Amino acid sequence: MxxxxxxxxxxxxxxxxxxxxxxxxxxxxxxxxxxxxxxxxxxxxxxxxxxxxxxxxxxxxxxxxxxxxxxxxxxxFAGPPILPTDPYERATARFWAAFIDDKLCPAWIGILRAKAEDERAEKVTETFAAIGQMEEALAKSYEGKAFFGGESIGYLDIVLGSCLFWFEAFRRMYKVEIINSSKVPLLAAWAERFGKSAEAKELVPEADEAVQYVNKRAAAAAAAAAK
Ligand SMILES: N[C@@H](CCC(=O)N[C@@H](CS)C(=O)NCC(=O)O)C(=O)O
Structure with missing residues (x-):
């Protein structure tokens, strides 16, 4: 356009x-x-x-x-609504989106940025705590729904789903499983459905993209330090 x-x-x-x-x-x-x-x-x-x-x-x-x-x-833009149309559901979706950005994202990004193992462990604990709260939200506010958006992907699905390729990269790089099916079964099932959706397949990068990004940044930092 x-x-x-x-x-x-x-x-x-x-x-x-x-x-x-x-x-x-x-x-x-x-x-x-x-x-x-x-x-x-x-x-x-x-x-x-x-x-x-x-x-x-x-x-x-x-x-x-x-x-x-x-x-x-x-x-x-015209087209299917992304946020829920019901005001209370919209408020709930905005609440959890803010939670994802204020609590969950700083925690998992902190795992990446941690300079020492104890700092990394602290951020892993914070990430699990935030993920646990998302699991409770799924159980309480989104019970029986395939997606946060209902039968199809909506606002909260894209807000959280956009982080999943990084979570998979963390599993490979740090052996940290952020969404573990025995700890957060509802989220794990949601993540699997999200990953299989046409929207995710089209636009969510592979975990390799995140791994390469981390490696590239590490190489650039090492080159700068060696100067
Ligand atoms: N709260 C912002 C976060 C965006 C963000 O952190 N972007 C990063 C890339 S993932 C960035 O542009 N960083 C540049 C910088 O920090 O200098 C949003 O939701 O758009």
């Missing part, structure tokens, strides 16, 4: 959310991959506050922050 451009990063779960939302609405757009070590002028100008991807630029106007962008896409 003319006038719609996404600044992104293939390995970013936050970008994957936006790509899934645009796809659910059947909207086409121009995609530009950013190099976070050498951010484009357009990114710096479009998101001067955080200087992060994703940024969606719609008719020259930037929209920043993945959850805000997904809600914007839902409001602006």
């Amino acid at each position: 003319a006038g719609l451009k996404l600044l992104g990063l293939v390995a970013s779960p936050f970008v994957v959310r936006v790509r899934m939302a645009l796809s659910m609405k059947g909207v086409s757009y121009e995609y530009a991959e950013e190099d976070l070590k050498n951010k484009s002028e357009l990114l710096l100008k479009s998101n001067p506050v955080h200087q992060k991807v994703p940024v969606l630029i719609h008719n020259g106007k930037p929209i920043c922050e993945s959850l805000v962008i997904v809600q914007y896409v839902d409001e602006v």
Whole structure:
């Protein structure tokens, strides 16, 4: 679509959310991959506050922050609703999306950034605690539903589902199983359904993408340290 451009990063779960939302609405757009070590002028100008991807630029106007962008896409483009239409269900979905971004994401990203084993162990504990709360949410608020969105994928599914390829990468890299079927059976079953969905198959990268990203960053850091 003319006038719609996404600044992104293939390995970013936050970008994957936006790509899934645009796809659910059947909207086409121009995609530009950013190099976070050498951010484009357009990114710096479009998101001067955080200087992060994703940024969606719609008719020259930037929209920043993945959850805000997904809600914007839902409001602006025709097609199936992404957020629930019922106000209470919408509020509940927003509550859990905020929980994912405020509690779960900092914990699992902390596993990646940890400089020492004890710090990593602390972040693993925090991640399991947050995942445990998501399991309770599934049991209480989403009982009997295939997805958080009901019979099909919706807002919370893309918010959490966009992180799953990183969780698989963690299983391979650190032997940490964030979604373990004996500890969080409902989430594990949901993750399996999500992974098999057409939306996920089309737009969620393989775990290899995350592993390669980590290896590339580690190699760049080692090269910088050796200078
Ligand atoms: N809360 C933001 C997080 C976005 C984010 O952390 N993006 C990362 C890539 S995964 C980024 O652009 N980092 C650049 C930087 O920190 O300099 C959102 O939901 O959009």
